[in-house]
Amino acid sequence: MRAPVGVKEEHAAICPSSSAGGLDNGGAAPAVQAALKKGPWTPAEDAILLDYVRKNGEGNWNAVQKNSGLQRCGKSCRLRWANHLRPNLKKGSFSPEEEALILQLHARLGNKWARMAAQLPGRTDNEIKNYWNTRIKRRQRAGLPLYPAEIQRQITLKNQKQGIAMSPACTAQHSLLDSTTFSPPAVALPLLHQNQISSFLQDPTQLKNFLDSSCSFHPPLTVSPSAATLFPNAAALHAVRDIELSPPLVAQSPAYPEKMELPSTQLFATTGGGIQLPPLSMGQGNCGLLDALLQETQGVGELFKDGLLFEPLPPPTSKSSFMDPLCKLSYSPCSDEILLREEAVQKPVAGIPALLDNTPAQATEVPAETVIHDSCNGDGCELSNGQSSEVTSDDLSLEMQQLASTLAMAHDWSFGSCSWDNMPLLTRSSF
DNA sequence: AACTCCAGCAACCGCGACATT
DNA sequence: GAATGTCGCGGTTGCTGGAGT
Numbered sequence: 001m002r003a004p005v006g007v008k009e010e011h012a013a014i015c016p017s018s019s020a021g022g023l024d025n026g027g028a029a030p031a032v033q034a035a036l037k038k039g040p041w042t043p044a045e046d047a048i049l050l051d052y053v054r055k056n057g058e059g060n061w062n063a064v065q066k067n068s069g070l071q072r073c074g075k076s077c078r079l080r081w082a083n084h085l086r087p088n089l090k091k092g093s094f095s096p097e098e099e100a101l102i103l104q105l106h107a108r109l110g111n112k113w114a115r116m117a118a119q120l121p122g123r124t125d126n127e128i129k130n131y132w133n134t135r136i137k138r139r140q141r142a143g144l145p146l147y148p149a150e151i152q153r154q155i156t157l158k159n160q161k162q163g164i165a166m167s168p169a170c171t172a173q174h175s176l177l178d179s180t181t182f183s184p185p186a187v188a189l190p191l192l193h194q195n196q197i198s199s200f201l202q203d204p205t206q207l208k209n210f211l212d213s214s215c216s217f218h219p220p221l222t223v224s225p226s227a228a229t230l231f232p233n234a235a236a237l238h239a240v241r242d243i244e245l246s247p248p249l250v251a252q253s254p255a256y257p258e259k260m261e262l263p264s265t266q267l268f269a270t271t272g273g274g275i276q277l278p279p280l281s282m283g284q285g286n287c288g289l290l291d292a293l294l295q296e297t298q299g300v301g302e303l304f305k306d307g308l309l310f311e312p313l314p315p316p317t318s319k320s321s322f323m324d325p326l327c328k329l330s331y332s333p334c335s336d337e338i339l340l341r342e343e344a345v346q347k348p349v350a351g352i353p354a355l356l357d358n359t360p361a362q363a364t365e366v367p368a369e370t371v372i373h374d375s376c377n378g379d380g381c382e383l384s385n386g387q388s389s390e391v392t393s394d395d396l397s398l399e400m401q402q403l404a405s406t407l408a409m410a411h412d413w414s415f416g417s418c419s420w421d422n423m424p425l426l427t428r429s430s431f
Numbered sequence: 432a433a434c435t436c437c438a439g440c441a442a443c444c445g446c447g448a449c450a451t452t
Numbered sequence: 453g454a455a456t457g458t459c460g461c462g463g464t465t466g467c468t469g470g471a472g473t
Contacts, residue, residue: 038442038443039441039442039443039467040441040442040467041441041442059458059459060458060459061458061459062457062458062459074458074459075443075444075458075459075460076442076443078459078460079441079442079443079460080441080442082460083441083442084441111461111462111463112461112462113461113462114460114461114462125460125461125462126440126441126442127440129462129463130439130440130441131439133439133463134438134439134440137437137438138438
């Protein structure tokens with residue numbers, strides 16, 4: 001951040017030209033509004049604001065000016081505090097892990113910067129927004145859209161499917177699998193049952209044992225973009241609780257010549273490069289949760305539920321490595337919601353063999369208390385970084401993806417090497 | 432060395448949601 | 453229920469410094 005470049009008196013102005021919705025400088029604006037300064041903050045102003053917040057706490061920002069003599073509108077004070085003065089702010093460039101998370105979150109949330117910031121400890125919405133916007137500019141300049149053509153195609157597909165009476169979840173699942181880009185599995189894994197999956201979630205070593213005894217695939221596997229989007233986040237929920245995976249788990253063979261800019265390391269979200277859960281058998285009882293999730297959102301949100309739009313994690317930081325889950329999960333049961341405690345884990349680990357060789361201690365970092373309450377309806381579930389909070393089914397899906405990512409294969413990923421389509425359709429159509 | 436271009440960033444603006452009166 | 457007050461979000465603007473010419 002640049003240091004305030006001195007006071008620019010020419011910026012002095014009445015702060016809120018503000019808004020229809022309410023005068024941000026105190027609602028019914030005082031008849032005589034003091035001239036409030038605008039422009040860069042000075043260290044002296046920072047000090048005043050810091051001191052004020054130290055004494056009075058956050059909130060009631062409009063009182064700052066009244067009580068501290070600071071010639072700044074409340075809005076400006078709040079922004080300054082939130083973006084620069086607040087403790088525990090993380091400054092500097094984004095780490096690869098953070099970038100990965102941003103990609104994931106943006107793919108899932110669109111331009112919901114504040115929500116994204118809530119999942120990036122120490123980062124502000126403004127920072128993330130700026131980061132994203134510059135990334136957009138870069139990509140646009142390079143002639144590259146943000147999201148893979150595959151995702152775009154799936155959006156189209158999904159749109160075409162709208163209006164079909166079938167459960168969206170089931171429809172989407174099948175429509176994806178009907179897609180011509182879907183390649184048959186090269187490796188068949190044994191049928192997984194609910195209790196097995198739950199066990200794997202709780203103890204990756206069990207997964208290792210399971211794979212050792214049952215699987216014939218070996219990493220690295222090439223990622224198929226279609227694969228990368230194939231398996232739903234929500235399906236992970238199914239996997240955890242109430243499905244029977246009628247077709248076997250599969251690991252996708254190399255089927256897509258293009259490299260993805262944004263690789264998928266989602267176990268459940270890939271048909272290549274990782275283990276991919278097959279289409280679920282969507283019989284009665286199996287679609288229930290998914291349907292509930294799907295009812296929660298429309299448009300892209302729905303696509304996410306279907307697993308169509310999930311920005312994969314970035315390439316491994318080193319050869320044969322892949323991203324650790326960005327978050328640890330700890331689900332705590334509660335009456336009507338899933339409490340999720342998310343802790344950023346920013347340590348890349350070695351490839352899946354390393355994962356599978358995790359010591360029990362490491363293993364316990366994966367949801368030690370993976371108890372998923374099936375009564376979560378998503379509404380009112382919120383997620384915030386680091387703190388215990390309610391979580392939406394979206395969030396849960398994300399976390400499941402992240403969890404799943406621990407099991408992904410190593411990939412030969414690179415950025416910017418495949419064709420892209422437009423992205424506004426993706427982000428704008430959501431929510 | 433001077434100039435231009437551009438990326439990155441801080442701050443502002445407009446608006447909406449929610450709370451309070 | 454309406455008006456008022458507060459807060460927060462997302463989009464946009466403008467400044468700055470570095471890179472390129």
